Amino acid sequence: MSDRAIRSIAILGGGIVGLSAAAAFARALPQLAITVIETPPDPAALADRLPGSTSAIHRFHASIGLEEQALLRAGAAVPRLGLRFRNWPAGAETWYHVHGEHGAAAGKVAFHQLWARARREGRADAWHLYAAAGVLAEAGKFAHPQPDTPLAAFDYALRLEPGRYRETLATLADRLGVTRRSGTFGSAEQREDGAVAALLLVDGQRIAADLYLDASGPAAPLANLMSQGFEDWGSMLPYHHVEIGEGPASAADPNDTIIGGAQGWQFASPLGARTFLGSVHASPATIDAHSVAIRPGRRSEPWCRNVLALGDAAVALDPLHWPNLHLAQSGIARAIELLPGRDCHPVEIAEYNRRARAEAEQMRDFQVLHYLRTGANTEVPHSLAAMLEQFERRGRFVHQDEDSLLEEVWISALFGLGVLPRDIDPLAAAVPADSAAAGMAGMRSQLARLPAGLPSFGDYLARGGAPAPPRSC
Known part of the structure; x- marks a missing residue:
């Protein structure tokens, strides 16, 4: 290992995003010492709570050595062919959004x-x-x-049972030599150059590493310590609240259902023993544990010095087309590809931030396209x-x-x-x-x-x- 190479990583957040990062780094760079601090779950961390993924999840699973059949046997996932859109736009016929080739070209x-x-x-x-x-x-x-x-x-994509999926990732991380410990973030020691020297947990634990990943959710206490710059997309994405619930098991269905409405939209995702339900609105019908407020937008610098924000700590979008976990795992893969030395040189992390911004903005545009076609009041x-x-x-x-x-x-x-x-x-x-x-x-x-x-x-x-x-x- 180069004497400039990163030797250790500390990950704040032990949900799906944090454990995805731990498994990915441990698989790609087995010489690293990786510690996951399993902080109390943030109910607003949609990437950790929602069942949706995109077809790109298969590539991520291949990179960490996680077999689909193992997920199916554990009840952690089932295949999902597509999204069934009803009343979107209003009065339109039902249509299906699926992945893969459509038709065949005629020459060029x-x-x-x-x-x-x-x-x-x-x-x-x-x-x-x-x-x-x-x-x-x-x-x-x-x-x-x-x-x-x-x-x-x-x-096709996968429909995830969040609790069991997290357990599967935790088992994999353990097998790859990742250290997991419980704790609550208190503060951080910083070096003279502003980089983080160590995490200080409420119970007195001090955890030092070369690189720190904030996968704790939208509150992002560590990432906010480094930079609070945020690009607000509230004028482009009209719905800022998600109500999450569940219903009894429904008939097996290879699709999730999206239903448009005048004041928002609803989704249903069958998960075998239960049906994951939700509604997305401009304002919540009630304020309770099932209601999640979203501030649509992205962190201006997800990677700042030796701290990288991932998942909801980096970008906040509503669940339309399930972008949350997709962007988190894409960010993890990008970080491994562009991993700098221990100095986290600004030129190297600027390239990560450039790519992360471009990807997040394309996903934002994809969602705005759908809302624009419903006649929602949105800035294009x-x-x-x-x-x-x-x-x-x-x-x-x-x-x-x-x-x-x-x-x-x-x-x-x-x-x-x-x-x-x-x-x-x-x-x-x-x-x-x-x-x-x-x-x-x-x-x-x-x-x-x-x-x-x-x-x-x-x-x-x-x-x-x-x-x-x-x-x-």
Whole structure:
């Protein structure tokens, strides 16, 4: 190990985010001494409390050596194909947001361009019905992707049981040699240069490390000690309160359900033994332990000197499309990729902060897009306005650097929300409309036959599912 290399890390917060960081650093850099301070849970830490993830969670799990089948057996997770949007926008038909390929390109012409023309002409079904995942989602069926079959080109996320998922991560961290201890943050010793020398816990414990991660939730006492700069997105994201509850077990469903309303929206996420429920509003109906206030925005400098804020300590968004844990685990992977020396040189941490900002802003724009289409009173970020101008003109989507949402994720949302280009791309216009429509009809017919040979989602889970194929890190 270089004499400048980071030798030890202390993580404030023993929830899902903190333990994800511990496992990831321990797996990638086994020579590090890692200590997790399991502080009292913050009820406002949505990344630690909510069941949602994106399909990127598989890459994170592969990087830490966590197998999907182990999660399924432990009751810590079940697959989730997509999000079922009802009344979003108001009065619209139900649509499904799923991951994976939709249709097939015609040479150099993207399928979404051909679909947009056919949709305007009344010759195309809903966008999700040209994707294997969309057809299965609507039929309530599921199968893991199978190479060299029509089921090869789709992806899925995981629906997490937060308590059991945390236990699984804790077991993994223990196996990787991470030290866990309980405690409550009191204060911090700081060096002359302003960096942290040690954490001082209420019970008198002193914990020194080279690098400190604040994964304690939005209160972020350690990160706030270093910098309180915050970019407020309240004018762009209209809903600042989440009511969290649960109901009895519901029928097995490969989708979460999102229901739009005049004053906010609701979600339901079946978790086997219970159904995770929530509503998102501008102001809470009641103030109690189930109500979480959100201040939408991001920490201006998530990495400041030798302190890195992760999860809700770094960025606050509502649960739409489950960005909370996704951004936390993405930030962990980025920190490992860009890990500096013990001096935490400003040039190195500035690059982390640049990338973190770009990713968070893209996720913000993705949420604002949904609210804009409902007619909510929202300020439109310049970056989103520029993207919409390009797409609404000729269906062209320019994917931005550091956007962890794939192009297909954006296009599925745009079409599901009813955004269609005004004009046809010249390359698409060169494809005869009748020929394109016939090809689309053939795709649609082939995909429509997929659900008939598959078990229901409930039966699939009862059988234990099929092993997921290996994922690259």
